Amino acid sequence: MIANMKLIVVDDHPVLRGGLCALLLQLGEGTEVLQASDAADALKLIAQHADLDIAILDIAMPGMDGLQAIAEFGRARPELPVIVLSSSERPDDVRHALAQGALGYVPKSASQHTLLAAISLVLSGDLYIPPFVLGDAIAAPSAQARTPASAGKPLLTGRQMEVLRLLCEGHANKTIAHSLDLSEKTVKAHVTAIFKILNVISRTQAAAIARETGLI
Secondary structure (H helix, E strand, C coil): CCCCCEEEEECCCHHHHHHHHHHHHHHCCCCEEEEECCHHHHHHHHHHCCCCCEEEECCCCCCCCHHHHHHHHHHHCCCCCEEEEECCCCHHHHHHHHHHCCCEEEECCCCHHHHHHHHHHHHCCCCECCHHHECECCCCCCHHHHCCCCCCCCCCCHHHHHHHHHHHCCCCHHHHHHHHCCCHHHHHHHHHHHHHHHCCCCHHHHHHHHHHCCCC
């Protein structure tokens, strides 16, 4: 259970939104769930609520679709984690969502427990990849695919390097935040950026690439 959470659900189906909100309120005491019927309304709410912890959205919506919305959310609030909740179970849709910046992809056919577990995983700084794409290249990319094209070491900022070193030592985001005198949200944003730069989808892969490329 996670107390005092603030989430936003973006879906054009009112019944689904209502049911999802009821489920999310089980996350813990003090949980608040905002609702938006499309990406445009969601962007307005995101601008008004700087304390949002996570966004959950569909990719098939009228107007701006979910993939475009992920990118727009990233520009407006780069530290806000996004999970896609979609009826599509096409691996290509998962790849596209992650490429746009989503940190999780949950099919609507999944159980309630799976969605709640995915939220917890993403908030801890990892990615959630659905089982139907595990075993595909996205879940275990080769070292060649994961290593940046430039032959040298990946370019990370000094602060990202500090976060990466602590991450590789197995520290949780909360511990990293305390050690570096940062907020947990800032650490999550750094972890997300590190994943994108290293082209990985988990802390284990990030540590492996860091060692392979001599970063640590």
